[in-house]
Amino acid sequence: xxxxxxxxxxxxxxxxxxxxxxxxxxxxxxxxxxxxxxxxxxxxxxxxxxxxxxxxxxxxxxxxxxxxxxxxxxxxxxxxxxxxxxxxxxxxxxxxxxxxxxxxxxxxxxxxxxxxxxxxxxxxxxxxxxxxxxxxxxxxxxxxxxxxxxxxxxxxxxxxxxxxxxxxxxxxxxxxxxxxxxxxxxxxxxxxxxxxxxxxxxxxxxxxxxxxxxxxxxxxxxxxxxxxxxx
Numbered sequence: 736x737x738x739x740x741x742x743x744x745x746x747x748x749x750x751x752x753x754x755x756x757x758x759x760x761x762x763x764x765x766x767x768x769x770x771x772x773x774x775x776x777x778x779x780x781x782x783x784x785x786x787x788x789x790x791x792x793x794x795x796x797x798x799x800x801x802x803x804x805x806x807x808x809x810x811x812x813x814x815x816x817x818x819x820x821x822x823x824x825x826x827x828x829x830x831x832x833x834x835x836x837x838x839x840x841x842x843x844x845x846x847x848x849x850x851x852x853x854x855x856x857x858x859x860x861x862x863x864x865x866x867x868x869x870x871x872x873x874x875x876x877x878x879x880x881x882x883x884x885x886x887x888x889x890x891x892x893x894x895x896x897x898x899x900x901x902x903x904x905x906x907x908x909x910x911x912x913x914x915x916x917x918x919x920x921x922x923x924x925x926x927x928x929x930x931x932x933x934x935x936x937x938x939x940x941x942x943x944x945x946x947x948x949x950x951x952x953x954x955x956x957x958x959x960x961x962x963x964x965x966x
Contacts, residue, residue, distance in 0.1 A: 795893025854947035877905025
């Protein structure tokens with residue numbers, strides 16, 4: 736019971752501000768006919784002004800030789816799913832802002848992101864090579880190593896990079912593979928990320944409609960909204 740996630744969850748419960756619900760979240764499946772959610776999500780992982788080159792890369796336009804291997808330490812830390820904030824209305828202002836300049840209504844964006852963010856893994860903790868997944872608050876832990884990266888091309892012509900890690904030991908309940916996508920193609924600390932996880936490496940590469948998204952556990956919901964609105 737000494738894990739920081741468990742300690743903080745207890746404190747939040749006592750203060751009646753628990754961030755996570757006890758609902759059962761079911762993961763969606765999809766096909767590769769989309770474009771990795773079209774880069775329509777709210778990007779909140781940039782903590783400094785982007786250069787023109789960084790903006791181009793973040794939008795999915797880059798050369799193969801710009802893509803570099805990344806260590807698991809780029810994603811180290813304690814992370815929370817934003818799916819509960821999508822379902823409880825916290826992220827409605829983000830959807831409303833997107834509707835002002837996008838091609839969907841706020842309600843359509845909300846439905847799109849509910850499918851994208853949907854997950855039953857509420858929290859993730861990454862420490863060294865060990866990753867703990869909290870599925871409905873029940874932990875499963877395993878050790879992972881890099882399994883390279885894959886460059887994907889989408890219908891709209893833009894591209895993305897999936898950084899892949901495979902399980903080498905640990906709990907059976909922990910996924911055999913997980914793949915990060917954070918719109919960065921070289922070593923850099925992530926501010927948030929989309930994660931694809933399961934036991935079939937190839938099938939995960941085909942998944943483009945469900946992309947559980949995680950922000951630092953230390954951020955409260957207002958800070959997450961502010962971060963999303965800033966982009």
